[in-house]
Amino acid sequence: MSKLKPFFYYILCGFFLGISAFAPGFSGSVMAITLGVYQDLVRIMSNPVKEIRRSLPFFVPIAIGILISGIAFVLVFDFLFDHHIRATYLLFVGLIIGNLPVIAQEIKRYPIQKSAFIGGFVCFSIALGLNLVSLGANHMADPVAGNILFLPLAISGFVAGAITLVPGMSISAILIMLGVYGQLITMVNDLLRLNMAYLPTLLGILFFAAAGLILTARLVKRLFERYPGFANTCVFGFMGGTLIGLFVESFFLEDPNFTWPIGISTLIAGLIISVLFVMLGKFMRKRTES
Numbered sequence: 001m002s003k004l005k006p007f008f009y010y011i012l013c014g015f016f017l018g019i020s021a022f023a024p025g026f027s028g029s030v031m032a033i034t035l036g037v038y039q040d041l042v043r044i045m046s047n048p049v050k051e052i053r054r055s056l057p058f059f060v061p062i063a064i065g066i067l068i069s070g071i072a073f074v075l076v077f078d079f080l081f082d083h084h085i086r087a088t089y090l091l092f093v094g095l096i097i098g099n100l101p102v103i104a105q106e107i108k109r110y111p112i113q114k115s116a117f118i119g120g121f122v123c124f125s126i127a128l129g130l131n132l133v134s135l136g137a138n139h140m141a142d143p144v145a146g147n148i149l150f151l152p153l154a155i156s157g158f159v160a161g162a163i164t165l166v167p168g169m170s171i172s173a174i175l176i177m178l179g180v181y182g183q184l185i186t187m188v189n190d191l192l193r194l195n196m197a198y199l200p201t202l203l204g205i206l207f208f209a210a211a212g213l214i215l216t217a218r219l220v221k222r223l224f225e226r227y228p229g230f231a232n233t234c235v236f237g238f239m240g241g242t243l244i245g246l247f248v249e250s251f252f253l254e255d256p257n258f259t260w261p262i263g264i265s266t267l268i269a270g271l272i273i274s275v276l277f278v279m280l281g282k283f284m285r286k287r288t289e290s
Contacts, residue, residue: 006057008061011064013037013062015066015068016069017062018068019073021164022070022171023095028164028171029167038165040055040058042221044058045217046221048214081182084257084262085254085255087266090247090266091269091270093247093250093270095274096239096246097270098274098278099239100240103167103232103235106167106232113230116230119230119237124241125237150201152180153205154205154208155208156180156205157206157207157208158212159178161212162215165216165221169235188202
């Protein structure tokens with residue numbers, strides 16, 4: 001039983017890591033820190049050839065949990081993108097708002113220098129600019145074979161992998177900012193329906209995401225160890241710019257089913273969910289440590 005408990009606990013950790021990675025506003029790395037598995041993930045990804053085989057009892061259940069949450073998330077949000085896209089954007093806004101205080105608390109732990117404010121402002125401007133450049137474009141539309149360009153998706157996959165271990169950074173929020181999130185959701189949903197047309201594309205994206213994760217794991221670790229105040233302020237800037245960009249862009253999305261009572265309700269729901277999710281992670285960590 002002592003071996004089964006960590007196994008199923010790691011599956012549960014993977015499940016929550018998957019949700020936090022797929023849901024805009026959540027940071028998978030912050031959740032990993034909260035659940036007490038972040039250092040293990042950094043260690044494995046910093047030297048995957050050597051560590052993965054030695055860490056299979058840890059790595060396998062984590063992967064199973066992520067897969068389960070990913071399948072459930074894709075099925076639900078593919079429906080929401082098709083029928084309630086504006087409300088879904090506002091849900092994402094609420095999710096991000098609820099997680100910003102977590103990053104702000106990390107910033108307060110360290111002396112803030114002028115360079116940190118400059119870095120945060122630059123990151124805020126980049127995130128907001130990228131969102132506004134694509135203003136009014138419906139990134140959640142179904143991808144059409146032939147219209148999918150692999151290079152932008154591969155670059156987006158690499159960027160997503162590179163920021164996976166950055167505490168406070170939301171992978172899915174970055175993918176939305178890059179304009180590929182909806183395409184990925186639709187392609188994965190088709191794959192779950194046994195449509196293999198996008199399988200080569202998805203495998204290629206996963207390859208570039210893994211490359212980005214492995215190549216940046218050590219760099220991210222050193223950056224947050226040596227310059228935590230600067231790094232967290234940059235993350236706060238990115239998330240703040242993404243938040244405003246998503247909110248503005250939601251006004252330009254075509255959604256015949258949208259009403260403001262629905263929109264406000266989903267925004268509040270996102271805020272409540274994010275707060276509860278952070279509280280749940282802290283509770284799970286305390287139970288594990290006790």
